[in-house]
Amino acid sequence: MDATTLVTPPYVAGPLRLEPFAALMLAPARVGNPTTGRAFARPYKDVSARLMRWKARGFVRADAEPALYLHEYTSAGMTVRGLVGALDVSRRAARPEDRAVLPHEGIHPAQADDLADRMEEMQLNPAPILLVHQGTVRLRTLLATVVTGEPDHAFTDRGGQQHRIWAIRDTELLTPISEELADSQALIADGHHRYAAYLRLQRRGAHETHEPRPATDFGLAMLVDQDATPLFLGPIHRTLSGTSLDDLRDAAETLGLEYTVHEQADAVHALSSVRLAATDGERWATVTLDVGQDEAAVEVLHRRIVPALAHGPASIAYHHTVEDALGGARPDAIAVLMPAPSVDLVLRVAAADRLLPEKATSFQPKPSLGVLIRSLRDESDAPS
Known part of the structure; x- marks a missing residue:
């Protein structure tokens, strides 16, 4: 296949599931720091060990218990709030009506393969892909309840983004949130190639039958309610x-x-x-x-x-x-x-099983790197 060829990534089947995970979080001084990206660069196999050294020095915080995270960030006067969790990518949709995640751009297979290799070597999902959806009234009410409480983390990063994070662990909240997400369809706003890399990693680990499920059955994602705190769609x-x-x-x-x-x-x-x-x-x-x-x-x-x-x-x-x-x-x-196309138009294009040309949309603002990281090794080593 020509390296320049664009292909449609596979469709994940519903129900849409965001599962709790135990997040790694860089210290505020490291988030938004231009040098932080180099921490996730080659050699990729050393990245996980590097983060562990940073943890020992207080540069990385690790949650002891899994949670679904409500992450609010403000950049250039815009505030975006999204649920961050481990997106279940273990099932493929056989029919259009079964699709839970809708891509709107094609991907280069070689780039997706390279990203999958990097994540496998790092044993990390370094940053969430961005998804947008139209949340239900009940879901908005549930999340509004979360926001009334004190955040678990609140800081301004080196890039000037302001962050507030609530860790949701109460099953009385997690259960109804899961119910409200189940029938959602989410549009990929940013991260088509990382999404495709998640699917490649899932296929590689599909032969594993141990419990708990392989960490590669999931990929890190942030789900934003486009009707509540919308991302800006620019040209x-x-x-x-x-x-x-x-x-x-x-x-x-x-x-x-x-x-x-x-x-x-x-x-x-x-x-x-x-x-x-x-x-x-x-x-x-x-x-x-x-x-x-x-x-x-x-x-x-x-x-x-x-x-x-x-x-x-x-x-x-x-x-x-x-x-x-x-x-x-x-x-x-x-x-x-x-x-710029409207979000509604992009949703209609994706729902009609069409792809826009490469680099057709720019959803902004994106969260700084390092706020929430998912370790594949920690989940693989977790007791059943």
């Missing part, structure tokens, strides 16, 4: 190298799309769910898209406009800010400013 802009603004105009005309020359301010102002803006650094234009029902602008760009370009693109670069995208604009490389 990801493109730079198409080897393509000119004239090529874009010709492709638009070939497809019967409206191509309009603008001044910069007017082009940016015209950006919408059915219109993209493009520039070569000097000239500006918009393309009005013929967007189908439940279709995103990014799908029209990649599946209709890009194939109709006379030249290129030789490569496509992705940018989270307009400034970064414009930095790559020149006569032979155009910056394409994209509108």
Whole structure:
């Protein structure tokens, strides 16, 4: 298989289950620290031992008892709250109606394999994947009760994120939370390749029949109620190298799309769910898209406009800010400013068993690395 080929990761079957686990937590001074990521770098087999040394020095805290964690974090004025637990990935969905987790982007198999190898060597899930869903009224009421209590941990990390964490261990709360999650469908907001890596690890451990169940039957996840404390869904802009603004105009005309020359301010102002803006650094234009029902602008760009370009693109670069995208604009490389799809649209695309093009969405803010970590070794060694 071509290394650039994107494939659909398998679907996990319901009921959606988030199980308690005993978290590792880096000390606040380590969370959000730019150097922390290097602690999870090569050689991966040494990472677990490194964390144990940090634990002895007080840099890592380890919960003695499993819990489901309610993690609230605030970044740049936005507050997000999600349940963090061990997502059951042991069952595959045979029918669309059985699916509990919905990916909306394809994955590179080699990248998922590499991530699975890293987690296996580290014996860790270093960070939760981000899932969003629409929680029930009862679930929101239950979690509101949790938030009224004092958090078990509250701190501001080195990156400026504020965190509050409640450990939920009371079965009188865990049982109804589990009941309310069972019928949920969750959309992957961030972590498609880590999700696919979880499934690969689960397959590798599927032959194990001992009790308790293998740690690889689960993967670390944060589930955010998009209706309660939503993540912001922003666009990801493109730079198409080897393509000119004239090529874009010709492709638009070939497809019967409206191509309009603008001044910069007017082009940016015209950006919408059915219109993209493009520039070569000097000239500006918009393309009005013929967007189908439940279709995103990014799908029209990649599946209709890009194939109709006379030249290129030789490569496509992705940018989270307009400034970064414009930095790559020149006569032979155009910056394409994209509108962000709505969360509802992404959900409809995923539920219809379609995938958006690569890097179509940017859910923000993400929690800092090191707040909640899951040890596979601790769970494997736990007594039955």
